[in-house]
Amino acid sequence: FLKYFSLSKALSFSILVMSLGLYLMGQVELFQFYMTGAFVFGFSMGLMGIAQNLLVAEGVKAEVQTKALAGLHGVYGFSSLIAPMLAAQAPNWTGSWRGSFLITSVLAFFVFIGMVVFNPNVQFEVAAAKKIKEKNISLVSLLVMGGVISFYVVAEILVSSRLALYMRTYKNMNLLESSRYVTYFFVAL
Numbered sequence: 001f002l003k004y005f006s007l008s009k010a011l012s013f014s015i016l017v018m019s020l021g022l023y024l025m026g027q028v029e030l031f032q033f034y035m036t037g038a039f040v041f042g043f044s045m046g047l048m049g050i051a052q053n054l055l056v057a058e059g060v061k062a063e064v065q066t067k068a069l070a071g072l073h074g075v076y077g078f079s080s081l082i083a084p085m086l087a088a089q090a091p092n093w094t095g096s097w098r099g100s101f102l103i104t105s106v107l108a109f110f111v112f113i114g115m116v117v118f119n120p121n122v123q124f125e126v127a128a129a130k131k132i133k134e135k136n137i138s139l140v141s142l143l144v145m146g147g148v149i150s151f152y153v154v155a156e157i158l159v160s161s162r163l164a165l166y167m168r169t170y171k172n173m174n175l176l177e178s179s180r181y182v183t184y185f186f187v188a189l
Contacts, residue, residue: 007054007058008055010050010051012112012115013047014047014048015044015048015108015112015115016108017040017043017044018041018045018048019105019108020040020044021038021039021040021041021042021043022041022101022102022104022105023037023101023102024036024037025037025038025041026098026099026101026105027098052072053069056068056069057069080186080189081183081186084164084182084183085179085180085183086104087100087175087179088176088178088179088180089176090103091175156189159185160182160186163181163182163185164178164182
């Protein structure tokens with residue numbers, strides 16, 4: 001993918017696709033279409049994560065690279081704190097549980113528009129992709145490493161999503177209280 005598109009274009013594309021996936025998840029009535037929206041959203045998150053990390057890793061001077069990557073991961077952590085609060089408050093603002101999807105869809109679309117207007121087109125070759133092309137790394141090795149990282153992410157998502165359900169089902173908490181516990185989980189994480 002990165003052979004054909006610059007990282008900034010890949011990031012812009014991922015934000016647009018994210019907006020579309022969130023919009024689908026917030027609008028559709030049938031579960032199959034909801035899952036399609038979830039797939040589109042998941043694809044965009046993966047592409048966005050790769051593009052962001054590579055932009056920072058490849059585009060920042062070596063002496064501040066550690067700080068820049070720490071800042072990027074700090075934003076991930078901050079987002080993990082804000083997301084449960086948004087999910088808990090959105091139904092109050094919009095009158096529906098779908099509101100959190102629609103609000104974040106609109107926010108992502110505005111970020112995409114900002115990226116198009118300001119056109120941050122960074123041009124450089126990704127060193128990691130170049131090394132993979134030069135070395136004969138086995139596909140099995142890449143799939144195993146990707147699988148290990150993917151299962152870590154899946155485990156984190158499963159625990160955090162089930163925590164809210166557990167608090168609502170067994171502790172009789174409402175949406176706001178259970179979302180607060182998910183926030184506490186990410187603080188501890």
